[in-house]
Amino acid sequence: MRIALPALIVLVSLHGSAQTPALKEAFRGDFLIGAAINTRQTEEKDTAAARLIPRQFDALTPENIMKAEIMHPAWDRYNFDPADKLVAYAQRNHIKVNAHNLIWHSQLPTFLRRMQDADSVRAYFVNHITTIASRYDGQVYSWDVVNEALNEDGTLRNSIFLKKLGPDYIVEAFRLAQKAAPHTRLYYNDYNIEQPKKRAGAIALIKKIQAAGVRIDGVGIQGHWKSGNVPLAAIEASILEFSALGVEVMFTELDLSVLPNPWDHNTADVGQVAANRAGMNPYTNGLPDSAQDLLASSYADLFRLFLRHKGKISRITFWGIDDGMSWLNDFPIRGRTNYPLPFDRNYQPKKAYFAIIATKNP
Template sequence: MNNLPVKRNWFLAALAFFLSLAVVLLLNSTPLASAPGAVASSPSLRSLIGNRPFYLAAAVKEQPLLSDPMYGQVLAREFNTIMPENDFKFENLHPDRDKYDFSTTDRLVTFARTNGMHVRGHTLVWFHALPRWLLEGNFSREELMAILEDHVKTVVRHYRGQVYAWDVVNEPLNADGSYRDTLWLRSIGPEYIDLAFRWAHEADPEALLFLNDYGEGMSAKSDNLYSLLQDLVSRKVPIDGIGFQMHVGFLSSDNPPEVAENMKRIGELGLEVAFTETDIPIAKLPGKTEAEKLAQQARLYGEFLQICLDAPNCHTFGMWGFTDRYSWIKNFKGTPDAPLIFDVDYRPKPAHQAMVEVLQKWR
């Protein structure tokens, strides 16, 4: 189950898909002249990936796609994969026990298909973003298992063949590596993790299935995550890999060599590592001036992309957005912190150029 080249027809299908995008990629290889301050000589990240089976992903929101034309233009030009930031979460897709609402996610999937992009699904099972009817329902263990099974299978089946990978379980562990106290853990027990993966696999045997969490360097938490992965693999739970969130400086590692070391031992289990939510706020980075901090940010983006490209078990580099204009950090922390690779006016930052340079050397 965990030997990716043998496991499924996914790799060949993905390769064929990427080859079919040649015309789209040629169209996307020209500079984005309409972006204020765009560097005319800088190629797009997507054009540098070309038809190779590597997923460069950005978390997306529907609202700016509807209201801000530049958002969709830059997104489709620079990335070959989208991850709906919030719209796949339980409370948005499953607002009532007997009601599902796929209207928003269907539109996002259509946007991806129209622009020759892949879709990564985030997330099926999480302790947060749960609807009130579920939290206040006073359901028995058997009822909650039935609700969760129905949710996982209904969502995955709806997008069978359209979503290439799912973050099945998100953040099951605390910062210290213990199991997080959640509705699912309290009511079902730790086996909710196994069940979610098995149900997702039943619903779409071709989709790649990931556990997603922070704690990417070498630490007590990463040791416990590794032990959890070992256990899942040993019991033949259908898991394909782990997503490293990579909110650098906010519960995530800022040490690329440590992350690479952790990736190596996970690869020895036969599992993929995907960078899923990368962003790098500048507030706590070394430097006295904004320019110095942006240079440090660029260095880290380049180094993390490089270790993914160098690892045989890493084929996804995802960011939690792409423009500082719509970063979640501004709402979450109250300060912008400029964490992404385009500024609020869609001008490419030094981090974008660092990624360009890494991809230009990629062989």
Template sequence: MNIKKQFLLITTILILVIGCKESTVETPTEPVTLRNVYKDAFYIGAALNRFQIDETDSIMAGIVGREFSSITAENEMKSMQIHPTKDTFNYEYPDKFVALGEKHNMFIHGHTLVWHSQLSPWIRNIEDSTEMAEALKSHITAVVSRYKGKIHSWDVVNEALNEDGTLRKSVFLEVMGEDYLPLAFKWTSEIDPDADLYYNDYNMANPEKRAGAIRLVKNIMDKGVKVDGIGMQGHWHLNTPSLEEIEKSIVDYASLGVKVAITELDISVLPNPRDLVGADIGQNFDNSELLNPYTKGLPDSIQVKLANRYTDIFKIFLKHKDKISRVTFWGVNDGQSWLNGFPVRGRTNHPLLFDRELKPKSAYDSIIALKQRDDKQSN
């Protein structure tokens, strides 16, 4: 064999060897997390408390950064925390919260600018309409200006409706009248025109309240004031609201030409005293063994019901992913959940995807598997 043929043979062998090696190299895949699996559908968020914002627990911090693409401050941006007196602002934890979101390249949501509850006493005690307008505008201006370009969306007004769809007789309505609603959105949009502005409320799958929310948002928009979205708080139960009403609400809100965010999502597994609905934190009931049956953990049968409920709800979310901007759980794990104290103090509830030991529950696995099946069917 001459030198030329030997060279060609060796070259051919090398090409075959390299090609075989390349064919066995696997393409790196992203970790299977909520954030990664749902990235092409909508943001997956969580509400964070001070402990989580501080990142003092490394396991918790890892879950937050790995699993979620959006964050909301559970309490630290409410007026009594961030603006406790007329001339005092407390930005320590809001600043840390924003820095955490930026570190993990998250969508950062601000909650909330105008709310009758957890309201700073100095605002609550105002009785003059001009003074109230000045106070609200000053509060909105200061907070939104500080986080302009950093906080991507705001709950501008929170929980302004009664269950029958009429306007709640809050201090804002009583002092300023209905004008406080469009003015709050107008002032916010003038300060940060790029932020998405939401109206947020609970029981938004109730027909009467749904009609009231549509009427409220439409009235603001008819005045030429920007509203970008409606937030449907998901403080739901194993059997209520119905899937049909959840879906109808998403479709009806989106028909206004706004985005729909599923906010404050958690599913109570405990008995519901007096068929209470919603999240009116002024309501509370005495504890009892009958109302608090799962103090030693969640039975497998209830784990299955919770997983099935989350799966059924997420099927609706995926069906209407073109309308939904964000799905935010109201907490990271069961131990953090506000439902341990509402509407019955001292209960042990299990409403979220991670348990008290920070381990993913069956519900977590179920909605991951749901999205993976959806992706396969789409391909």
């Protein structure tokens, strides 16, 4: 029996109830439900988040603490403490960790950005992957081995790794990770790879890794889209084309912005910024019902699509726990008030949450 959305809202308490399951329970057997988590949440300093996270999610991705600038701040020094705390937190709560990430062109340590010598970059590359991946093998479920290596046209991004190590650096990253972490799933992660040109580049990349005899277990489509304008046809085509390669498909950084896009294109490149102007921050006093409804219907459309292909999808991860911690409050314009996630700034479930749950009762 299909439950009308208003009735479903009445039935559910703050983080789910006996009548309506939590997200991870609703989709158990379909795919993991994950979220990005920050250090305040890992250390359980936020009591509301501490109650919500183990109730709602069975997978976590560290938002920043396993990125190179934090984990490997100096040539001969690693900072493992925040990641160790994350792993311990996940183990206590029986949650799987997707480690994020080993190789990315952004958020690099200062010493690496200043390197000019290719041999030094290669030494960093080998030591970084080997040291970190081996340390957490068997403790984390998976790694985003390489993150955002493609341009919008599907060609390789002109990163320090491409310039200093050449076009085979991605294959080599997976080869090193496979050796260092034989018990860990290995993924490629990127945004906009549901779009045809960039998708073709990702497919070529996966095939190249496979042809080299190197293991790649899955591909993560980030899912930074716009409420009311989710590219469902392109997403479905991507699920089919990527899964045909014999790899898992995941949606790894899902959020649906409700704010105006200052550009005529979609990007999640953190290096791009836009100037604020009139009309760019319309919901500082709250999200109106019409926008709440549009967000809810957009999430429902997405999850109905995910459920149609649940045998091909292994994980859905929201990029954040609640609206207040979303990176979209500061991207691509700083200081805006966005509402892209199923939980609001007080960790209360929104209409979007109930719409997602309701897709299990068509």
